Amino acid sequence: MSTKGEKSSTITVGETSISVEVKEIPIETLRYYSSNPRIFSILKHFGDKVSQEQIQSELWKLDSTKDLFHDILNNGGLVEEILVRGVEVLEGNSRLCAYxxxxxxxxxxxxxxAIDRWSRIRAKMLPPDVSEEAVFAILGILHIRGKAKWLPYEQACYLWRQSREFRKTYKDLADQIGASKVTEADVKNSIEAYTMMEKSRITDPNKFSYFFEYVKSRKIKEAAESLPPDQELDRLFVGWVDNEEIPKAENVRDLPLILHDKKARQTFLQKKGSFEDALEIAKDRHPEAKSSFYNKLKxxxxxxxxxxxxxxKEEIEKDTGKKHILKNLxxxxxxxxxxxxLEVPQANAKKKRQSP
Structure with a gap:
């Protein structure tokens, strides 16, 4: 592979520094990296055997790739180098497609x-012996902690594969991501949501947020007890999402309200009405669901x-502060x-009526 050397730098992964060389490489020698989480999530429906031509065709369908095409054309080249190991483009596959x-x-x-300009591309070259585990760690740093963030579905795909292929724990992954707002619970929920989609063979990235809301909700798990014995909530939920019966991902949070109310539950489960119809029934029968005032009273x-x-009784006899709170209430x-x-029942009057 003919290259033009320019400079050297390093990439730090954990406590390890990996040397990289920045070079210009002929684009015809490069191959798309099918294990890149973004490409992996796009091409799942092709199965294990996917050609370079299929990858290029699918990448070019993306609006983001076409936007890159115009940005690179207007800028006269790349702003950020692609990342290469051997001949595989680990990071920057969309940029290669645009080139x-x-x-x-x-x-x-x-x-x-123009032929001379676009026939070569600037790349950071990793040593050929860099492991897959190190590659995935680098990609995570670039796309979860870095500016070029993956979509939530792509992040979940990355975490799922790290967990499965490299036996990373939730804590390992939370630490690796390093973002202060990412907890072990977030990692766990992302992986569980992605796993549920995998088992259900749902590959639409836009459906991920539905499953994430579902797996993280304790109230939904409790609401499952309201279902008839022959109905399993996970299976039902997959069908609802797949058939687009739940309008938005945020509506998943309303499922417990529907499932806890018998009339609303029957309306939705027995297809007597839409999700919105069932939700309206539940809210009408449970004012506390749509009013913070009544919710607090309940x-x-x-x-x-x-x-x-x-x-x-023993507490308020000993603590005048607590007694004052109850008297004021x-x-x-x-x-x-x-x-x-509202008529306030009088305790003394009630006792008199009950007297012989």
Missing amino acids: RHLLKKAKEKGNQD KATEALENAEEMRI CKTVNQFCRAVG
């Missing part, structure tokens, strides 16, 4: 200056119903009920 289309157009026009009521009365509730026209 190849620029070269094709230059040849069609017979423009020798929680306060549940707290009182579940309180240990004898323990509370009682007074406020009575005043509020009278103000809105």
